[in-house]
Amino acid sequence: MAKHWRMCLFVGITSVIGSIGWFTAASFENAAYVKALGQVEFFITLLLTYRIFKERISRIEYLGMLLIIVSVVILLLWA
Incomplete structure (x- = not known):
């Protein structure tokens, strides 16, 4: 893990951004539409x-x- 910390950090940050995007989209629109477009x-x-x-x-x-x-x-x- 220590050897690949940059890649782990990148994956973690992009995962957080993705989750924020999902929750934001679901708060503005019907979750069924968000999932379908996803x-x-x-x-x-x-x-x-x-x-x-x-x-x-x-x-x-x-x-x-x-x-x-x-x-x-x-x-x-x-x-």
Whole structure:
């Protein structure tokens, strides 16, 4: 841990900022909408996996992305 203290500090600080963002968003908007929009995290994770680790995106992951997009659009149209 002492060897990687900078990375640990970065992870800790970004986690705190993320939690503050979630709680702030949930206080201003319905938690269901915040969580649905938060699924964008999946896209960011896949992009980083593709860019950094050169992993291929599978068909099931493409299907997951499509389902997230469709569900967020339905939620936005319904609201």
